[in-house]
Amino acid sequence: ATAEEWRGRRIYQVLTDRFAREDNTAAPCDTSERTYCGGTWKGITSHLDYIQQLGFDAVWISPIVANVEGVTAYGEAYHGYWPKDITKLNENFGTADDLKTLSQALHSRGMYLMVDVVVNHFVVIPSADGSLDFSSSVPFSSSSSFHPRCTISDADYTQNQTAVELCWLGDDNLPLADLNTEDPAIVQTLLDWVKETVEEYSIDGLRIDTVKHVRKDFWPAFAKAAGVYTLGEVLIDDVDYAAPYTQVIDSVLDYPTFFAVTSAFKSNTGNVTAIPDVVTRSQTAYDGGLFISGSFLENHDQPRFQSLTTDQSLVKNAIAWTFVQDGIPILYSGQEQGYEGGADPANREALWPSGYLTDKSLVTHVKALNNARKLAGAANTNFHTTPVQFISQTDSSTLAISKPPLLTLLTNAGETPSSSPEWTIPASAGLFGAGTMLVDVLTCQGTTVDSDGRVSVRASAGAPKVFLPATVLTKDGGLCPD
Ligand code: ABC
Ligand code: CA
Numbered sequence: 001a002t003a004e005e006w007r008g009r010r011i012y013q014v015l016t017d018r019f020a021r022e023d024n025t026a027a028p029c030d031t032s033e034r035t036y037c038g039g040t041w042k043g044i045t046s047h048l049d050y051i052q053q054l055g056f057d058a059v060w061i062s063p064i065v066a067n068v069e070g071v072t073a074y075g076e077a078y079h080g081y082w083p084k085d086i087t088k089l090n091e092n093f094g095t096a097d098d099l100k101t102l103s104q105a106l107h108s109r110g111m112y113l114m115v116d117v118v119v120n121h122f123v124v125i126p127s128a129d130g131s132l133d134f135s136s137s138v139p140f141s142s143s144s145s146f147h148p149r150c151t152i153s154d155a156d157y158t159q160n161q162t163a164v165e166l167c168w169l170g171d172d173n174l175p176l177a178d179l180n181t182e183d184p185a186i187v188q189t190l191l192d193w194v195k196e197t198v199e200e201y202s203i204d205g206l207r208i209d210t211v212k213h214v215r216k217d218f219w220p221a222f223a224k225a226a227g228v229y230t231l232g233e234v235l236i237d238d239v240d241y242a243a244p245y246t247q248v249i250d251s252v253l254d255y256p257t258f259f260a261v262t263s264a265f266k267s268n269t270g271n272v273t274a275i276p277d278v279v280t281r282s283q284t285a286y287d288g289g290l291f292i293s294g295s296f297l298e299n300h301d302q303p304r305f306q307s308l309t310t311d312q313s314l315v316k317n318a319i320a321w322t323f324v325q326d327g328i329p330i331l332y333s334g335q336e337q338g339y340e341g342g343a344d345p346a347n348r349e350a351l352w353p354s355g356y357l358t359d360k361s362l363v364t365h366v367k368a369l370n371n372a373r374k375l376a377g378a379a380n381t382n383f384h385t386t387p388v389q390f391i392s393q394t395d396s397s398t399l400a401i402s403k404p405p406l407l408t409l410l411t412n413a414g415e416t417p418s419s420s421p422e423w424t425i426p427a428s429a430g431l432f433g434a435g436t437m438l439v440d441v442l443t444c445q446g447t448t449v450d451s452d453g454r455v456s457v458r459a460s461a462g463a464p465k466v467f468l469p470a471t472v473l474t475k476d477g478g479l480c481p482d
Helices: 041-045 048-054 096-108 154-159 161-166 184-200 216-226 239-247 255-265 274-285 312-324 361-379
Strands: 011-013 058-061 065-067 083-089 112-117 175-178 205-208 229-232 294-296 328-332 398-403 406-411 422-425 437-440 445-448 455-458 465-469
Touching (some): 041 058, 041 096, 048 361, 096 112, 112 184, 154 161, 216 239, 255 274, 294 312, 312 328, 312 361, 312 406, 312 465, 328 361, 361 406, 361 465, 398 422, 406 422
Parallel strands (some): 011 058, 011 328, 058 112, 112 205, 205 229, 294 328
Antiparallel strands (some): 398 406, 406 465, 437 465
């Protein structure tokens, strides 16, 4: 599927090993052990009802190719980011038929499959003397296929882009051998591989790993060979650094906004105005704006938001942002179940111990937000191409966000605010006519636009508010039935 076809979607991210087991047993999964816990493609296929009930219409799964086997200095390759043989599948996740069945099952529900791909590196376990034997790496089985060994230092990240591209990720315990993506023969092999892989498994989109670690001019041909939507990982808190990558692939994961949103909502002293700042800069800097970027609050590389704060109003405000902004919303599995794991590997909890319960407060929150975004897109055919606008507020703990027909009010005042924050939308914002009935989809409470065309709302216990005009709430829309 194309970027335009993905634009109106909402993605659920799973680590294949951690989302669902086909036998549904209560198998233990100790994240600190960094071992395979038994999640499979069949497991995902049998839990699509759960994902669909949450309101998502696309699933992003872990890299699918065969990884280094056995136990490394950092455990097993359960996450899939240590490729060893790109011509084979990772058998821990299932068979080729299992993956095709997952793809078909998604498509028959009208859902999309996004697969994570890694081309920057290969991994082999170092021998006792530290040497690396590539003879069983496929199809690149000689050390000459890799850049001369050097390790990317912290300083390189800000000062030496050449080292970021040509040196190796990982460390001496487990080096990630950096593929020579300058070699035309290697490039051609990768282009053929991605084309065949996308076709073979009917993949609708790719999440591309370590994009900033490969020269920019490698990517256009790769994206073209893939022939589907490409969403790249450029891990950086810098709009100007990330923006040029939106010209070589479809788009990037919106890391700069992630950093601003996390620090704004992790406490009541966070700076919420950093959000309009980074968003408005990205709207201009990113090729085509933010509409096809990937927006997220959590992923498998970052500490879960609830490891930073468990104040439920802060959590709900931060989650709400993901669903009311320009980019494609992405929710990392486990967030809806209130998981609190810290940095890798603690943030990779198995989902089965949660029981996949759907009567939890954050599950309800996510469902309502997905529904609201869906209804907004149905009510306004330009919804997904209309940039978010921020309406300036006098209270520095608040944000008012307009993306017609959605009006979202966020605050980082917290569950027990010292004073109750208030939002005011002046008539001059021109959003709604006098007397319009608005419904907060998170509480189903109504507010009427006053006779002067203003909206004034006071927060209760620091909760976010996501308003839609009452006329947009169709009977079968799944929100606030009357
Ligand atoms: C393993 C263990 C960890 C252990 C680590 C040393 O080794 O599991 O517990 O701490 C995979 C696995 C990981 C594994 C790694 C290495 O491989 O999932 O568990 O860690 O073996 C992608 C994937 C990620 C994956 C890989 C490798 C790449 O999403 O899951 O990891 O295929 C860099 C890369 C980025 C990569 C990330 C993990 O590392 O660029 O592609 N993610 C700075 C740099 C970033 C750098 C980041 C972390 O540090 O700029 O490039 O990401 O090292 C902001 C700044 C940023 C800064 C951040 C931290 O702060 O603006 O620049 O990022 O303010
Ligand atoms: Ca590289």
